[in-house]
Amino acid sequence: MKILVCIKQVPDMESRFRPNGEKTWYDESDLAFRMNEYDEYAVEQAVQLKEQLGGEPEITVLSIGPERTVEAIKKALAMGGDRAVHIRDDRYYQKDPWQIASMIASYAKGEGFDLIFTGMQSQDRGSAQVGVIVAELLGVSCATTLVGFSYDGGTITVKRELEGGIKGVAKLKLPALVTCQLGLNTPRYPTLPNIMKAKKKEIASLTAAELTGEAELTATAAIYPPAKKGGGLVLEGEIGAQVDRLMGILKEKTAVLR
Amino acid sequence: MKALLIGEYRQGKLLDTTYELKAFADRLGADSVMLLVGSDSELPKYDGTLYLADAAKYGEYNPDQHKQLVLQAVEKENPDCIVFVHSSYGWDLAPRVAVALKAGQVSEIVALNEGAYEVNACNAKLRRTVTPKSGRCVLTIQAGAFTPSGEPQGTPQPERLELSGTASAIEFVGYEAAEQKGVDLSKAEVIVSAGRGVGKKDNVPVIAALASALGGELGASRPVVDAGWVDHSHQVGTTGQTVSPKLYVACGISGAIQHLAGMKKADFIVAINKDKDAPIGEIADVLVVADVMQFVPAFTAKCAR
Numbered sequence: 279m280k281i282l283v284c285i286k287q288v289p290d291m292e293s294r295f296r297p298n299g300e301k302t303w304y305d306e307s308d309l310a311f312r313m314n315e316y317d318e319y320a321v322e323q324a325v326q327l328k329e330q331l332g333g334e335p336e337i338t339v340l341s342i343g344p345e346r347t348v349e350a351i352k353k354a355l356a357m358g359g360d361r362a363v364h365i366r367d368d369r370y371y372q373k374d375p376w377q378i379a380s381m382i383a384s385y386a387k388g389e390g391f392d393l394i395f396t397g398m399q400s401q402d403r404g405s406a407q408v409g410v411i412v413a414e415l416l417g418v419s420c421a422t423t424l425v426g427f428s429y430d431g432g433t434i435t436v437k438r439e440l441e442g443g444i445k446g447v448a449k450l451k452l453p454a455l456v457t458c459q460l461g462l463n464t465p466r467y468p469t470l471p472n473i474m475k476a477k478k479k480e481i482a483s484l485t486a487a488e489l490t491g492e493a494e495l496t497a498t499a500a501i502y503p504p505a506k507k508g509g510g511l512v513l514e515g516e517i518g519a520q521v522d523r524l525m526g527i528l529k530e531k532t533a534v535l536r
Numbered sequence: 537m538k539a540l541l542i543g544e545y546r547q548g549k550l551l552d553t554t555y556e557l558k559a560f561a562d563r564l565g566a567d568s569v570m571l572l573v574g575s576d577s578e579l580p581k582y583d584g585t586l587y588l589a590d591a592a593k594y595g596e597y598n599p600d601q602h603k604q605l606v607l608q609a610v611e612k613e614n615p616d617c618i619v620f621v622h623s624s625y626g627w628d629l630a631p632r633v634a635v636a637l638k639a640g641q642v643s644e645i646v647a648l649n650e651g652a653y654e655v656n657a658c659n660a661k662l663r664r665t666v667t668p669k670s671g672r673c674v675l676t677i678q679a680g681a682f683t684p685s686g687e688p689q690g691t692p693q694p695e696r697l698e699l700s701g702t703a704s705a706i707e708f709v710g711y712e713a714a715e716q717k718g719v720d721l722s723k724a725e726v727i728v729s730a731g732r733g734v735g736k737k738d739n740v741p742v743i744a745a746l747a748s749a750l751g752g753e754l755g756a757s758r759p760v761v762d763a764g765w766v767d768h769s770h771q772v773g774t775t776g777q778t779v780s781p782k783l784y785v786a787c788g789i790s791g792a793i794q795h796l797a798g799m800k801k802a803d804f805i806v807a808i809n810k811d812k813d814a815p816i817g818e819i820a821d822v823l824v825v826a827d828v829m830q831f832v833p834a835f836t837a838k839c840a841r
Binding site for chain 1: 599627630642655659663666670707711758768812821822824825838
Protein backbone atom coordinates (compact mmCIF):
# COMPACT_ATOMS: atom_id res chain seq x y z
CA MET A 279 0.00 0.00 0.00
CA LYS A 280 1.23 3.49 -0.85
CA ILE A 281 0.19 6.33 1.44
CA LEU A 282 0.65 10.06 0.89
CA VAL A 283 0.35 12.60 3.69
CA CYS A 284 0.16 16.28 2.72
CA ILE A 285 1.31 18.71 5.37
CA LYS A 286 1.80 22.46 5.67
CA GLN A 287 4.02 24.51 7.90
CA VAL A 288 2.20 27.43 9.53
CA PRO A 289 2.98 30.08 12.15
CA ASP A 290 2.13 29.57 15.79
CA MET A 291 -1.40 31.01 16.03
CA GLU A 292 -0.63 32.66 19.38
CA SER A 293 1.67 35.06 17.51
CA ARG A 294 0.95 38.67 16.64
CA PHE A 295 0.37 39.05 12.93
CA ARG A 296 0.90 42.01 10.65
CA PRO A 297 0.58 42.32 6.86
CA ASN A 298 3.67 42.03 4.66
CA GLY A 299 4.98 44.95 2.58
CA GLU A 300 2.93 44.12 -0.50
CA LYS A 301 -0.23 43.47 1.58
CA THR A 302 -0.77 40.00 0.16
CA TRP A 303 0.02 37.85 3.20
CA TYR A 304 1.44 38.14 6.72
CA ASP A 305 4.96 39.29 7.47
CA GLU A 306 6.99 36.20 8.35
CA SER A 307 9.71 37.88 10.39
CA ASP A 308 9.55 37.14 14.14
CA LEU A 309 7.12 34.25 13.59
CA ALA A 310 7.83 30.73 14.84
CA PHE A 311 6.67 28.04 12.42
CA ARG A 312 5.37 24.55 13.18
CA MET A 313 3.39 21.79 11.52
CA ASN A 314 -0.24 22.72 10.85
CA GLU A 315 -2.14 21.21 13.78
CA TYR A 316 -4.69 19.37 11.61
CA ASP A 317 -1.84 17.76 9.65
CA GLU A 318 -0.37 16.23 12.80
CA TYR A 319 -3.54 14.13 13.02
CA ALA A 320 -3.12 13.18 9.36
CA VAL A 321 0.47 12.01 9.91
CA GLU A 322 -0.51 10.12 13.06
CA GLN A 323 -3.38 8.30 11.32
CA ALA A 324 -1.10 7.24 8.46
CA VAL A 325 1.50 5.92 10.91
CA GLN A 326 -1.16 4.05 12.91
CA LEU A 327 -2.40 2.39 9.72
CA LYS A 328 1.16 1.39 8.80
CA GLU A 329 1.54 -0.17 12.24
CA GLN A 330 -1.79 -1.97 11.90
CA LEU A 331 -0.60 -3.49 8.61
CA GLY A 332 2.68 -4.73 10.05
CA GLY A 333 4.79 -1.95 8.59
CA GLU A 334 4.00 -2.85 4.96
CA PRO A 335 2.68 0.51 3.67
CA GLU A 336 5.15 3.12 2.52
CA ILE A 337 4.34 6.63 3.76
CA THR A 338 5.40 9.59 1.62
CA VAL A 339 5.16 13.05 3.22
CA LEU A 340 4.64 16.02 0.90
CA SER A 341 4.91 19.70 1.69
CA ILE A 342 5.02 22.90 -0.34
CA GLY A 343 6.91 25.96 0.86
CA PRO A 344 10.24 27.69 1.32
CA GLU A 345 13.40 26.27 2.89
CA ARG A 346 12.03 26.42 6.48
CA THR A 347 9.35 23.86 5.49
CA VAL A 348 11.99 21.13 5.84
CA GLU A 349 11.60 21.37 9.63
CA ALA A 350 7.94 20.32 9.46
CA ILE A 351 8.85 17.55 7.02
CA LYS A 352 11.51 16.25 9.41
CA LYS A 353 8.98 16.13 12.22
CA ALA A 354 6.59 14.07 10.06
CA LEU A 355 9.45 11.70 9.20
CA ALA A 356 10.35 11.41 12.88
CA MET A 357 6.71 10.56 13.64
CA GLY A 358 6.95 7.62 11.21
CA GLY A 359 6.89 8.81 7.60
CA ASP A 360 9.27 6.86 5.31
CA ARG A 361 10.27 9.41 2.71
CA ALA A 362 9.37 12.94 1.73
CA VAL A 363 8.91 15.28 -1.18
CA HIS A 364 9.56 18.97 -0.65
CA ILE A 365 8.11 21.18 -3.35
CA ARG A 366 10.21 24.32 -3.04
CA ASP A 367 8.24 27.49 -3.51
CA ASP A 368 9.13 30.77 -1.85
CA ARG A 369 5.95 32.40 -3.21
CA TYR A 370 3.61 29.61 -2.12
CA TYR A 371 1.42 32.08 -0.26
CA GLN A 372 0.49 33.79 -3.52
CA LYS A 373 -0.99 30.58 -4.88
CA ASP A 374 -4.66 29.93 -4.29
CA PRO A 375 -6.06 26.56 -3.13
CA TRP A 376 -6.66 25.54 -6.75
CA GLN A 377 -3.00 26.06 -7.66
CA ILE A 378 -1.69 24.36 -4.52
CA ALA A 379 -3.99 21.36 -5.09
CA SER A 380 -3.01 21.24 -8.77
CA MET A 381 0.65 20.96 -7.79
CA ILE A 382 -0.06 18.13 -5.37
CA ALA A 383 -2.26 16.29 -7.88
CA SER A 384 0.34 16.75 -10.60
CA TYR A 385 2.95 15.08 -8.36
CA ALA A 386 0.59 12.33 -7.13
CA LYS A 387 -0.89 11.43 -10.51
CA GLY A 388 1.73 8.92 -11.62
CA GLU A 389 2.52 7.60 -8.15
CA GLY A 390 -0.49 5.36 -7.58
CA PHE A 391 -1.22 6.30 -3.97
CA ASP A 392 -3.91 4.10 -2.41
CA LEU A 393 -4.69 6.50 0.42
CA ILE A 394 -4.02 10.19 0.92
CA PHE A 395 -4.32 11.96 4.28
CA THR A 396 -4.52 15.73 4.67
CA GLY A 397 -5.58 18.08 7.43
CA MET A 398 -9.13 19.39 6.98
CA GLN A 399 -7.75 22.94 6.66
CA SER A 400 -4.69 25.03 7.39
CA GLN A 401 -4.64 27.20 10.50
CA ASP A 402 -3.50 30.29 8.63
CA ARG A 403 -5.58 30.31 5.44
CA GLY A 404 -8.33 27.91 6.45
CA SER A 405 -10.00 27.40 3.07
CA ALA A 406 -10.71 23.69 3.67
CA GLN A 407 -10.41 23.21 -0.10
CA VAL A 408 -7.03 21.70 -0.97
CA GLY A 409 -7.67 18.08 0.06
CA VAL A 410 -11.01 17.85 -1.71
CA ILE A 411 -9.67 19.44 -4.89
CA VAL A 412 -6.74 16.98 -4.96
CA ALA A 413 -9.21 14.08 -4.68
CA GLU A 414 -11.36 15.45 -7.48
CA LEU A 415 -8.35 16.03 -9.74
CA LEU A 416 -7.13 12.47 -9.11
CA GLY A 417 -10.63 11.01 -9.43
CA VAL A 418 -10.54 9.23 -6.06
CA SER A 419 -13.31 9.18 -3.48
CA CYS A 420 -13.08 11.59 -0.60
CA ALA A 421 -14.53 12.29 2.84
CA THR A 422 -13.77 15.34 5.00
CA THR A 423 -13.61 16.26 8.69
CA LEU A 424 -12.72 12.86 10.12
CA VAL A 425 -12.90 12.19 13.84
CA GLY A 426 -12.87 8.43 13.34
CA PHE A 427 -10.99 6.14 10.94
CA SER A 428 -10.66 2.39 10.51
CA TYR A 429 -9.31 0.20 7.71
CA ASP A 430 -10.29 -3.31 6.77
CA GLY A 431 -9.46 -5.13 3.53
CA GLY A 432 -9.44 -2.27 1.04
CA THR A 433 -12.33 -0.37 2.61
CA ILE A 434 -12.14 2.47 5.10
CA THR A 435 -14.88 3.39 7.54
CA VAL A 436 -14.85 7.04 8.50
CA LYS A 437 -16.65 9.07 11.12
CA ARG A 438 -17.27 12.67 10.04
CA GLU A 439 -17.85 15.37 12.61
CA LEU A 440 -21.08 17.27 11.99
CA GLU A 441 -22.51 20.28 13.80
CA GLY A 442 -23.88 19.81 17.32
CA GLY A 443 -21.68 16.82 18.14
CA ILE A 444 -23.46 14.43 15.75
CA LYS A 445 -21.26 12.18 13.63
CA GLY A 446 -21.86 10.76 10.17
CA VAL A 447 -20.46 7.31 9.39
CA ALA A 448 -19.54 6.31 5.83
CA LYS A 449 -17.58 3.63 3.99
CA LEU A 450 -15.22 4.33 1.11
CA LYS A 451 -13.25 1.95 -1.09
CA LEU A 452 -9.62 2.71 -1.83
CA PRO A 453 -8.16 4.65 -3.51
CA ALA A 454 -9.40 7.50 -1.37
CA LEU A 455 -8.43 10.80 0.22
CA VAL A 456 -9.53 11.82 3.70
CA THR A 457 -9.17 15.14 5.55
CA CYS A 458 -8.53 15.00 9.28
CA GLN A 459 -10.24 17.01 12.03
CA LEU A 460 -8.75 17.80 15.45
CA GLY A 461 -9.30 14.99 17.93
CA LEU A 462 -9.11 12.16 15.36
CA ASN A 463 -6.32 10.52 17.37
CA THR A 464 -3.49 11.53 19.70
CA PRO A 465 -0.52 12.67 17.62
CA ARG A 466 2.71 11.19 18.99
CA TYR A 467 5.76 13.17 20.00
CA PRO A 468 8.80 12.09 18.00
CA THR A 469 11.28 10.22 20.22
CA LEU A 470 14.99 11.05 20.12
CA PRO A 471 15.95 7.75 18.37
CA ASN A 472 13.24 8.40 15.76
CA ILE A 473 14.45 11.96 15.25
CA MET A 474 17.95 10.56 14.62
CA LYS A 475 16.57 7.91 12.25
CA ALA A 476 14.60 10.55 10.35
CA LYS A 477 17.81 12.38 9.50
CA LYS A 478 18.72 9.51 7.19
CA LYS A 479 15.39 9.45 5.37
CA GLU A 480 15.16 10.73 1.82
CA ILE A 481 13.74 14.22 1.21
CA ALA A 482 13.38 14.63 -2.55
CA SER A 483 13.23 18.17 -3.80
CA LEU A 484 11.12 19.53 -6.64
CA THR A 485 10.40 23.06 -7.71
CA ALA A 486 6.93 24.50 -8.10
CA ALA A 487 7.65 25.38 -11.73
CA GLU A 488 8.06 21.67 -12.55
CA LEU A 489 4.54 20.91 -11.36
CA THR A 490 1.98 23.50 -12.37
CA GLY A 491 1.16 25.97 -15.03
CA GLU A 492 -2.31 26.57 -13.65
CA ALA A 493 -3.40 30.20 -13.28
CA GLU A 494 -5.04 31.32 -10.04
CA LEU A 495 -8.84 31.24 -9.78
CA THR A 496 -9.02 33.58 -6.77
CA ALA A 497 -6.67 36.34 -5.62
CA THR A 498 -5.97 38.14 -2.38
CA ALA A 499 -6.77 41.80 -2.98
CA ALA A 500 -5.67 42.95 0.47
CA ILE A 501 -4.85 41.71 3.96
CA TYR A 502 -5.27 43.79 7.10
CA PRO A 503 -6.06 43.53 10.80
CA PRO A 504 -9.83 43.33 11.37
CA ALA A 505 -11.47 46.56 12.46
CA LYS A 506 -11.85 46.63 16.24
CA LYS A 507 -15.53 46.79 17.05
CA GLY A 508 -14.77 48.87 20.08
CA GLY A 509 -15.16 45.76 22.18
CA GLY A 510 -15.22 46.04 25.92
CA LEU A 511 -13.07 47.33 28.68
CA VAL A 512 -9.43 46.23 28.71
CA LEU A 513 -7.87 45.77 32.13
CA GLU A 514 -4.09 45.85 32.17
CA GLY A 515 -1.51 46.29 34.88
CA GLU A 516 -0.86 44.74 38.24
CA ILE A 517 -2.78 41.57 39.19
CA GLY A 518 -4.11 42.85 42.51
CA ALA A 519 -5.56 45.97 40.91
CA GLN A 520 -7.06 43.91 38.08
CA VAL A 521 -8.73 41.61 40.60
CA ASP A 522 -10.27 44.55 42.45
CA ARG A 523 -11.48 46.24 39.27
CA LEU A 524 -13.07 43.06 37.93
CA MET A 525 -14.73 42.36 41.26
CA GLY A 526 -16.23 45.85 41.22
CA ILE A 527 -17.46 45.52 37.67
CA LEU A 528 -19.09 42.12 38.26
CA LYS A 529 -20.88 43.42 41.37
CA GLU A 530 -22.20 46.35 39.41
CA LYS A 531 -23.07 44.70 36.10
CA THR A 532 -24.10 41.15 36.97
CA ALA A 533 -26.32 39.56 39.54
CA VAL A 534 -23.97 36.71 40.24
CA LEU A 535 -21.75 38.50 42.76
CA ARG A 536 -23.32 40.46 45.56
CA MET B 537 -26.18 38.73 -10.88
CA LYS B 538 -27.70 35.36 -10.18
CA ALA B 539 -26.92 33.07 -7.25
CA LEU B 540 -27.67 29.37 -6.90
CA LEU B 541 -28.17 28.70 -3.18
CA ILE B 542 -27.53 25.18 -1.87
CA GLY B 543 -29.84 24.47 1.07
CA GLU B 544 -29.07 22.05 3.88
CA TYR B 545 -31.08 19.12 5.14
CA ARG B 546 -30.13 16.60 7.82
CA GLN B 547 -31.87 13.81 9.67
CA GLY B 548 -35.09 14.54 7.84
CA LYS B 549 -35.13 18.26 8.66
CA LEU B 550 -34.43 21.44 6.73
CA LEU B 551 -31.60 23.28 8.51
CA ASP B 552 -32.17 26.93 9.47
CA THR B 553 -28.79 27.91 8.04
CA THR B 554 -30.49 27.57 4.65
CA TYR B 555 -32.10 30.96 5.30
CA GLU B 556 -28.70 32.59 5.79
CA LEU B 557 -27.99 31.83 2.14
CA LYS B 558 -30.97 33.95 1.11
CA ALA B 559 -29.86 36.74 3.46
CA PHE B 560 -26.43 36.63 1.79
CA ALA B 561 -27.94 36.80 -1.71
CA ASP B 562 -30.02 39.79 -0.62
CA ARG B 563 -26.95 41.57 0.74
CA LEU B 564 -25.21 40.81 -2.55
CA GLY B 565 -28.18 42.25 -4.44
CA ALA B 566 -28.40 39.02 -6.42
CA ASP B 567 -31.42 37.20 -7.83
CA SER B 568 -31.49 33.69 -6.53
CA VAL B 569 -32.74 30.18 -7.10
CA MET B 570 -32.33 27.40 -4.57
CA LEU B 571 -31.40 23.74 -4.66
CA LEU B 572 -32.20 21.28 -1.91
CA VAL B 573 -31.68 17.57 -1.58
CA GLY B 574 -34.50 17.16 0.88
CA SER B 575 -38.18 16.29 0.96
CA ASP B 576 -41.59 17.67 0.08
CA SER B 577 -42.57 17.76 3.72
CA GLU B 578 -39.74 20.13 4.67
CA LEU B 579 -39.76 22.83 2.02
CA PRO B 580 -37.98 26.11 2.78
CA LYS B 581 -40.09 29.26 3.05
CA TYR B 582 -38.70 30.86 -0.06
CA ASP B 583 -40.23 32.73 -3.00
CA GLY B 584 -38.58 31.40 -6.10
CA THR B 585 -37.51 28.34 -8.02
CA LEU B 586 -36.50 25.43 -5.83
CA TYR B 587 -34.65 22.58 -7.51
CA LEU B 588 -35.66 19.67 -5.36
CA ALA B 589 -34.09 16.22 -5.29
CA ASP B 590 -35.37 13.50 -3.01
CA ALA B 591 -33.06 12.78 -0.07
CA ALA B 592 -34.69 9.37 0.29
CA LYS B 593 -33.21 8.52 -3.09
CA TYR B 594 -30.00 10.57 -3.21
CA GLY B 595 -29.06 10.45 0.46
CA GLU B 596 -28.18 13.16 2.93
CA TYR B 597 -24.42 12.61 2.63
CA ASN B 598 -23.69 11.51 -0.87
CA PRO B 599 -21.36 14.17 -2.27
CA ASP B 600 -20.73 12.51 -5.64
CA GLN B 601 -24.43 12.53 -6.47
CA HIS B 602 -25.17 15.87 -4.82
CA LYS B 603 -22.42 17.34 -7.01
CA GLN B 604 -24.15 15.96 -10.12
CA LEU B 605 -27.47 17.45 -8.96
CA VAL B 606 -25.87 20.86 -8.39
CA LEU B 607 -24.27 20.70 -11.84
CA GLN B 608 -27.69 19.99 -13.38
CA ALA B 609 -29.11 23.10 -11.76
CA VAL B 610 -26.07 25.11 -12.90
CA GLU B 611 -26.71 23.90 -16.45
CA LYS B 612 -30.33 25.06 -16.30
CA GLU B 613 -29.80 28.40 -14.55
CA ASN B 614 -26.30 29.50 -15.59
CA PRO B 615 -25.69 31.28 -12.23
CA ASP B 616 -22.79 33.65 -11.55
CA CYS B 617 -22.14 32.10 -8.18
CA ILE B 618 -23.05 28.93 -6.30
CA VAL B 619 -23.39 29.56 -2.57
CA PHE B 620 -23.03 27.06 0.29
CA VAL B 621 -22.93 27.45 4.05
CA HIS B 622 -19.39 26.80 5.35
CA SER B 623 -20.52 23.72 7.27
CA SER B 624 -19.66 20.03 7.32
CA TYR B 625 -22.01 19.70 4.33
CA GLY B 626 -20.88 22.83 2.47
CA TRP B 627 -17.10 22.63 2.83
CA ASP B 628 -17.27 18.98 1.74
CA LEU B 629 -19.39 19.58 -1.36
CA ALA B 630 -18.38 23.07 -2.56
CA PRO B 631 -14.83 22.25 -3.78
CA ARG B 632 -16.17 19.27 -5.74
CA VAL B 633 -18.56 21.58 -7.60
CA ALA B 634 -15.81 24.19 -8.04
CA VAL B 635 -13.45 21.68 -9.66
CA ALA B 636 -16.16 20.38 -12.00
CA LEU B 637 -16.82 23.95 -13.16
CA LYS B 638 -13.18 25.04 -12.86
CA ALA B 639 -14.50 27.93 -10.82
CA GLY B 640 -12.59 29.73 -8.08
CA GLN B 641 -13.86 29.18 -4.55
CA VAL B 642 -13.88 31.71 -1.73
CA SER B 643 -14.29 29.96 1.64
CA GLU B 644 -16.02 31.13 4.81
CA ILE B 645 -17.02 34.65 3.80
CA VAL B 646 -17.73 36.87 6.81
CA ALA B 647 -18.56 40.16 5.06
CA LEU B 648 -18.87 41.93 1.72
CA ASN B 649 -16.49 44.69 0.73
CA GLU B 650 -17.20 46.64 -2.48
CA GLY B 651 -17.78 43.63 -4.67
CA ALA B 652 -15.05 41.55 -3.03
CA TYR B 653 -15.38 39.02 -0.23
CA GLU B 654 -13.88 39.29 3.23
CA VAL B 655 -12.55 36.18 4.93
CA ASN B 656 -10.56 35.61 8.11
CA ALA B 657 -6.97 34.40 8.32
CA CYS B 658 -4.80 33.26 11.22
CA ASN B 659 -7.55 32.63 13.75
CA ALA B 660 -9.32 35.91 12.85
CA LYS B 661 -6.26 37.99 13.71
CA LEU B 662 -6.08 39.08 10.09
CA ARG B 663 -8.70 39.59 7.45
CA ARG B 664 -8.32 39.10 3.70
CA THR B 665 -10.27 40.56 0.82
CA VAL B 666 -10.55 37.94 -1.92
CA THR B 667 -11.65 38.41 -5.52
CA PRO B 668 -12.59 35.54 -7.83
CA LYS B 669 -10.67 35.46 -11.11
CA SER B 670 -12.93 32.93 -12.79
CA GLY B 671 -16.11 34.12 -14.49
CA ARG B 672 -18.24 31.95 -12.24
CA CYS B 673 -17.39 31.34 -8.62
CA VAL B 674 -18.24 29.09 -5.69
CA LEU B 675 -18.76 30.74 -2.31
CA THR B 676 -19.17 29.42 1.22
CA ILE B 677 -20.47 31.75 3.94
CA GLN B 678 -19.63 31.59 7.61
CA ALA B 679 -22.58 30.31 9.65
CA GLY B 680 -24.05 33.22 11.58
CA ALA B 681 -22.33 35.95 9.52
CA PHE B 682 -25.38 36.79 7.38
CA THR B 683 -28.54 36.57 9.40
CA PRO B 684 -32.03 36.95 7.94
CA SER B 685 -33.71 40.23 8.92
CA GLY B 686 -37.05 38.69 9.82
CA GLU B 687 -39.00 35.46 9.91
CA PRO B 688 -38.48 33.64 6.60
CA GLN B 689 -41.56 33.51 4.43
CA GLY B 690 -42.57 32.52 0.94
CA THR B 691 -43.64 29.56 -1.13
CA PRO B 692 -41.19 27.91 -3.48
CA GLN B 693 -41.95 26.61 -6.95
CA PRO B 694 -40.39 23.15 -6.87
CA GLU B 695 -38.74 21.70 -9.95
CA ARG B 696 -37.72 18.07 -9.65
CA LEU B 697 -34.19 16.94 -10.32
CA GLU B 698 -33.33 13.31 -11.09
CA LEU B 699 -30.10 11.51 -11.93
CA SER B 700 -30.00 8.63 -14.38
CA GLY B 701 -27.79 6.43 -12.19
CA THR B 702 -27.45 6.21 -8.42
CA ALA B 703 -24.03 4.55 -8.14
CA SER B 704 -21.73 6.23 -5.63
CA ALA B 705 -18.22 5.65 -4.36
CA ILE B 706 -19.32 6.51 -0.83
CA GLU B 707 -21.69 4.38 1.18
CA PHE B 708 -23.38 6.36 3.96
CA VAL B 709 -23.92 4.12 6.98
CA GLY B 710 -25.80 6.41 9.36
CA TYR B 711 -25.60 8.95 12.16
CA GLU B 712 -24.13 8.58 15.58
CA ALA B 713 -25.84 10.69 18.22
CA ALA B 714 -23.90 13.27 20.21
CA GLU B 715 -22.29 11.83 23.31
CA GLN B 716 -24.53 11.76 26.35
CA LYS B 717 -24.15 15.06 28.11
CA GLY B 718 -22.97 14.56 31.67
CA VAL B 719 -23.31 18.28 32.34
CA ASP B 720 -26.13 20.42 30.99
CA LEU B 721 -24.39 23.76 30.55
CA SER B 722 -27.40 25.30 28.83
CA LYS B 723 -29.07 25.95 32.19
CA ALA B 724 -25.97 27.17 34.05
CA GLU B 725 -26.06 30.81 35.19
CA VAL B 726 -22.30 31.03 35.44
CA ILE B 727 -19.77 29.18 33.29
CA VAL B 728 -16.03 29.41 33.73
CA SER B 729 -14.24 27.85 30.79
CA ALA B 730 -10.70 26.60 30.37
CA GLY B 731 -8.79 27.06 27.11
CA ARG B 732 -5.39 26.07 25.86
CA GLY B 733 -3.91 29.05 27.73
CA VAL B 734 -4.25 27.23 31.06
CA GLY B 735 -1.12 25.38 29.93
CA LYS B 736 -1.62 21.84 31.17
CA LYS B 737 -4.12 19.37 32.57
CA ASP B 738 -2.84 19.86 36.12
CA ASN B 739 -4.00 23.48 35.98
CA VAL B 740 -7.63 22.71 35.16
CA PRO B 741 -8.64 22.38 38.85
CA VAL B 742 -7.64 26.03 39.31
CA ILE B 743 -10.28 27.02 36.74
CA ALA B 744 -12.81 24.59 38.24
CA ALA B 745 -12.21 26.22 41.64
CA LEU B 746 -13.24 29.62 40.26
CA ALA B 747 -16.34 28.05 38.69
CA SER B 748 -17.26 26.62 42.03
CA ALA B 749 -16.52 29.89 43.91
CA LEU B 750 -18.94 31.65 41.54
CA GLY B 751 -21.54 28.90 41.92
CA GLY B 752 -21.15 27.91 38.30
CA GLU B 753 -20.07 25.09 36.03
CA LEU B 754 -16.78 24.30 34.32
CA GLY B 755 -16.72 24.73 30.55
CA ALA B 756 -13.95 24.09 28.07
CA SER B 757 -12.79 24.95 24.57
CA ARG B 758 -12.15 22.34 21.96
CA PRO B 759 -8.33 22.05 22.17
CA VAL B 760 -8.60 21.34 25.90
CA VAL B 761 -11.15 18.58 25.28
CA ASP B 762 -9.14 17.11 22.38
CA ALA B 763 -6.07 17.03 24.62
CA GLY B 764 -8.05 15.04 27.18
CA TRP B 765 -7.74 17.69 29.93
CA VAL B 766 -11.52 18.05 30.30
CA ASP B 767 -14.33 15.67 29.34
CA HIS B 768 -16.25 16.39 26.12
CA SER B 769 -19.46 16.92 28.10
CA HIS B 770 -18.03 20.31 29.16
CA GLN B 771 -17.21 21.51 25.64
CA VAL B 772 -18.71 24.84 24.57
CA GLY B 773 -18.97 25.64 20.86
CA THR B 774 -20.25 24.49 17.49
CA THR B 775 -19.50 20.85 18.13
CA GLY B 776 -20.21 21.02 21.86
CA GLN B 777 -22.93 22.86 23.77
CA THR B 778 -24.45 26.26 23.03
CA VAL B 779 -24.80 28.26 26.22
CA SER B 780 -26.31 31.56 27.38
CA PRO B 781 -25.35 32.09 31.03
CA LYS B 782 -25.55 35.37 32.93
CA LEU B 783 -21.77 35.34 33.25
CA TYR B 784 -19.22 33.60 31.06
CA VAL B 785 -15.57 33.67 32.05
CA ALA B 786 -13.17 32.54 29.32
CA CYS B 787 -9.79 31.59 30.78
CA GLY B 788 -6.97 31.32 28.27
CA ILE B 789 -9.36 30.96 25.33
CA SER B 790 -8.24 32.75 22.17
CA GLY B 791 -11.74 32.81 20.69
CA ALA B 792 -11.94 30.64 17.58
CA ILE B 793 -15.20 31.24 15.72
CA GLN B 794 -16.43 27.76 16.64
CA HIS B 795 -16.10 28.62 20.32
CA LEU B 796 -17.63 32.09 20.00
CA ALA B 797 -20.66 30.60 18.23
CA GLY B 798 -21.38 28.58 21.36
CA MET B 799 -21.14 31.35 23.99
CA LYS B 800 -21.63 34.78 22.44
CA LYS B 801 -25.20 34.95 23.76
CA ALA B 802 -23.95 35.12 27.34
CA ASP B 803 -25.23 38.26 29.11
CA PHE B 804 -21.78 39.26 30.35
CA ILE B 805 -18.45 37.96 29.09
CA VAL B 806 -15.12 38.22 30.88
CA ALA B 807 -11.99 37.03 29.10
CA ILE B 808 -8.66 36.45 30.77
CA ASN B 809 -5.86 36.24 28.24
CA LYS B 810 -2.27 37.33 28.08
CA ASP B 811 -2.70 38.16 24.38
CA LYS B 812 -4.38 41.56 24.11
CA ASP B 813 -5.13 40.88 20.42
CA ALA B 814 -6.90 37.55 20.98
CA PRO B 815 -10.21 37.49 19.05
CA ILE B 816 -12.11 36.78 22.29
CA GLY B 817 -11.45 40.45 23.12
CA GLU B 818 -13.84 41.42 20.32
CA ILE B 819 -16.88 40.08 22.12
CA ALA B 820 -15.76 40.27 25.74
CA ASP B 821 -17.28 42.96 27.95
CA VAL B 822 -14.09 42.91 29.98
CA LEU B 823 -10.71 41.64 28.79
CA VAL B 824 -8.23 41.08 31.58
CA VAL B 825 -4.75 41.06 30.06
CA ALA B 826 -2.93 38.70 32.40
CA ASP B 827 -1.48 35.24 32.82
CA VAL B 828 -4.44 32.98 33.59
CA MET B 829 -2.55 30.98 36.18
CA GLN B 830 -1.65 34.14 38.10
CA PHE B 831 -4.93 35.99 37.81
CA VAL B 832 -7.46 33.21 38.37
CA PRO B 833 -6.19 31.98 41.78
CA ALA B 834 -6.02 35.60 43.02
CA PHE B 835 -9.54 36.30 41.82
CA THR B 836 -10.91 33.05 43.26
CA ALA B 837 -9.44 33.94 46.65
CA LYS B 838 -11.18 37.31 46.50
CA CYS B 839 -14.54 35.72 45.56
CA ALA B 840 -14.30 33.20 48.38
CA ARG B 841 -13.73 35.94 50.93
